[in-house]
Amino acid sequence: MIPFQYTRANNVADAVRLIAANSGAKFIAGGTNLLDLMKDNVERPTKLIDISRLPLTSVEETASGGLRIGALVPNADLAWHPLIEKRYPLVASAILAGASQQLRNMASTGGNLVQRTRCAYFYDTATPCNKRQPGSGCSAVNGINRGHAILGASTSCIATHPSDMCVALVALDATVHVTGPNGGRTIPFADFHRLPGDTPHIDTNLGPDEIITAIEVPAKGFATNYSYLKIRDRLSYAFALISVAAALELKDGTIQEARLALGGVAHKPWRDVAAEAALRGRPAEEASFAAAADLLLRDARPQAQNGFKIDLAKRAIIRTLTQAARGTPQSQSNKTIQ
Amino acid sequence: MQDGAAQSDANPAPLPEKMSVTLTVNGTERRFSVLPWVSLLDALRDHLDLTGTKKGCDHGQCGACTVLVDGRRINSCLTLAVMRDGAHVTTIEGLATNGALDPLQQAFIDHDAFQCGYCTPGQICSGIGLIAEGRAKSPHEIREFMSGNICRCGAYPNIVAAIQQAMGTKP
Numbered sequence: 001m002i003p004f005q006y007t008r009a010n011n012v013a014d015a016v017r018l019i020a021a022n023s024g025a026k027f028i029a030g031g032t033n034l035l036d037l038m039k040d041n042v043e044r045p046t047k048l049i050d051i052s053r054l055p056l057t058s059v060e061e062t063a064s065g066g067l068r069i070g071a072l073v074p075n076a077d078l079a080w081h082p083l084i085e086k087r088y089p090l091v092a093s094a095i096l097a098g099a100s101q102q103l104r105n106m107a108s109t110g111g112n113l114v115q116r117t118r119c120a121y122f123y124d125t126a127t128p129c130n131k132r133q134p135g136s137g138c139s140a141v142n143g144i145n146r147g148h149a150i151l152g153a154s155t156s157c158i159a160t161h162p163s164d165m166c167v168a169l170v171a172l173d174a175t176v177h178v179t180g181p182n183g184g185r186t187i188p189f190a191d192f193h194r195l196p197g198d199t200p201h202i203d204t205n206l207g208p209d210e211i212i213t214a215i216e217v218p219a220k221g222f223a224t225n226y227s228y229l230k231i232r233d234r235l236s237y238a239f240a241l242i243s244v245a246a247a248l249e250l251k252d253g254t255i256q257e258a259r260l261a262l263g264g265v266a267h268k269p270w271r272d273v274a275a276e277a278a279l280r281g282r283p284a285e286e287a288s289f290a291a292a293a294d295l296l297l298r299d300a301r302p303q304a305q306n307g308f309k310i311d312l313a314k315r316a317i318i319r320t321l322t323q324a325a326r327g328t329p330q331s332q333s334n335k336t337i338q
Numbered sequence: 339m340q341d342g343a344a345q346s347d348a349n350p351a352p353l354p355e356k357m358s359v360t361l362t363v364n365g366t367e368r369r370f371s372v373l374p375w376v377s378l379l380d381a382l383r384d385h386l387d388l389t390g391t392k393k394g395c396d397h398g399q400c401g402a403c404t405v406l407v408d409g410r411r412i413n414s415c416l417t418l419a420v421m422r423d424g425a426h427v428t429t430i431e432g433l434a435t436n437g438a439l440d441p442l443q444q445a446f447i448d449h450d451a452f453q454c455g456y457c458t459p460g461q462i463c464s465g466i467g468l469i470a471e472g473r474a475k476s477p478h479e480i481r482e483f484m485s486g487n488i489c490r491c492g493a494y495p496n497i498v499a500a501i502q503q504a505m506g507t508k509p
Contacts, residue, residue: 005354006374006420032416035377036397048374050421076410080473100486101471102464103398105410106417236485333474333482 001038005047009054012179012213018049020181020209027051027211029072030107032099033115041125042116042132052108056213059083065219068177071110071212075165076101078109088217089329090226090247094168096332097230100237110212113166113176113192114204117159117267118239120144130156131200138200145303147241150310152266157200158303160264161193162239167263168228170271171245174217180210189215193268200267222247222259227323227330230263231316235335240264242313244320248284255279260292260321265300265313272296284325286318293317359423363388364432372419379403381419382429390430390459394488401487404460404467405429411467413486430459433466442466445500453491461487465501475507 009015009027019025024046028034031052037043056070059081067083078084079095099107107115121127121139128137140148140158148158166189174189193204206212225248232238243263249256258279261271275296282288293314300310319337323330330337356371363386370385379396382388382405391414394402398413405414406428433440442465445451452458464487468474474483480498489497502508 001375003353004374006357006418028418028421031418031421032398032413035416035418038375039396048418052421100401101468101483102401102404102411102413102486103416105467106412236482331478333476333479 002041002044002046004038004045006050007047008050012054012056012211015049015051015054015211016179016181016209019211022047022049023208025049029111030074032103032107033111037116037123040123042123051211056110062216066217069109069215069217071108071177071214073109074105075099075107075109075112076104078165079104087221087223088168088172089223090172090221090228090245091165091168091217093226093228093329093332094164094243094245097228097243098164109165109215112163113212113215114206115162116203118162119148119159122159131159131196131203134199134201141303144305146305147239147264148303148306149266150300150302150306150313151262151270151297152195152268153301153303154196154198154200156198157196157267159196159200159267161203161266161268162264163269164228164230164240164243164263166193166269167243167245167261169215169217170269171247171259171261172217172221173259174215176206176212177214177216178206178210179213180207184213186216189269190271196267203267220257222249222257225250225324225327227320227328228332229316229320229323229330229337230332231312242309242316244313244316246317246320246324248279248321248324250284250325253284255282255284255288258292258321260296260317262296262313262317265309279321284321286322289318289321290314292321357420359419361386361419361422361424362426364428374418374420376419377415378405378407378417378419378422378427379414382414382427385419388429388431391463392456392459394457394460399488400457400460401464402457402460404464404487406463406467409467409470411464428463428466430462433462440466440504442469442500442504445503446497448503449496449500450493451496451500452489452493457487457489457491461489461497465497465504468501469505475505477502 026045028048056072079092127139176187230243245261247259258276275292392402394400398416403415
């Protein structure tokens with residue numbers, strides 16, 4: 001870790017002013033990802049602006065029937081918030097599928113969005129990485145890439161976004177509220193994270209002097225027919241090889257509305273509205289789910305070591321949609337998959 | 339990021355001063371001064387001589403550094419002491435009351451829930467947090483919600499049994 005200055009922001013305007021005035025500065029909230037990266041000299045801020053005491057910790061109902069979640073609500077509190085458990089259990093389930101309870105107690109809602117990839121080469125400063133050092137090359141393309149992207153990757157970067165919560169939020173059409181020097185704006189969740197292209201050092205469309213203040217979820221929470229299934233190398237406390245967020249609205253066995261998003265497959269949480277459209281009007285049965293999976297994976301391209309992920313993704317999509325249709329969501333404690 | 343480092347080389351910032359931090363640790367107010375990059379873990383061990391809390395991976399992966407901050411279990415290696423100014427911290431040294439072990443400490447002894455003991459302070463603080471949360475009840479749930487604490491000796495079945503005993507769900 002390199003030496004850095006530390007200061008505490010008094011309010012959101014103060015935080016924006018401080019970040020705009022210090023080009024080497026970063027915000028710190030939960031710190032679980034940033035401090036980890038600083039210890040490895042991957043992140044080297046010259047100043048930390050502590051935003052952890054800003055009053056962004058409430059969960060409030062919106063006029064349109066949704067919820068506005070403060071950016072500093074800890075992940076654990078969000079997963080166990082009565083309104084999230086009751087109306088957005090897909091979000092609760094996805095959060096509980098990630099990290100450990102200690103980390104969920106620390107990590108913030110906003111910080112979860114801007115956490116960085118866990119690609120081993122991104123962490124290893126002895127190796128080239130276009131995300132860490134633009135133009136240096138990608139070590140994963142010809143390296144150990146078993147866990148890497150199968151969708152939306154580029155020759156510059158094949159890293160994946162590590163979040164579980166974000167997979168649920170993109171499926172539910174959340175929006176991200178941000179504030180910058182010119183005031184506030186909202187970013188649709190699907191537009192918040194970027195694909196790598198030839199600028200993989202830029203993870204998101206959040207401006208360098210903007211701060212996330214809240215995440216808003218619309219009224220429709222799909223609380224009856226949903227499931228979040230995470231497939232990983234060990235049963236707990238590991239990042240996804242494949243994760244699937246599925247939500248359905250059913251009428252007499254026919255799909256009225258569908259949401260389908262994947263984690264662990266791309267540089268961003270991967271939602272496919274074409275696959276969702278293909279499910280609408282179809283019977284809630286395996287043939288419909290398999291067709292949607294094939295459509296979602298139409299442009300999937302394996303790396304040298306992760307071809308298994310394409311077939312795994314297809315089977316996970318079918319299983320998760322089946323769980324959602326049955327109304328038997330995947331337990332995040334008992335990991336038996338039924 | 340690398341560009342941030344390049345900028346600091348071109349225009350070096352002055353080194354920061356030590357900052358005053360006040361914590362209530364195991365019921366006692368402690369005041370000390372640290373540089374901003376000192377983790378809560380290092381502050382406890384190196385500045386307050388509370389070496390019961392262990393440094394394992396120093397990256398939030400093993401859970402050996404688990405302490406309770408304002409009643410919640412966290413990884414003390416992934417938070418800065420200066421960020422926690424004013425907080426109440428409970429470490430393994432603060433669990434016994436007038437010489438009587440916390441029920442979970444006693445349960446770890448009763449169930450032989452450790453071998454080398456290095457992870458044990460973190461396991462016990464994590465278990466205290468788990469019991470306070472009141473969510474995990476079944477062995478499946480206890481295992482899941484203790485997954486942030488690695489036991490290299492593999493005492494997991496005994497740790498689950500000890501937590502069940504302390505929760506009153508098993509004799």
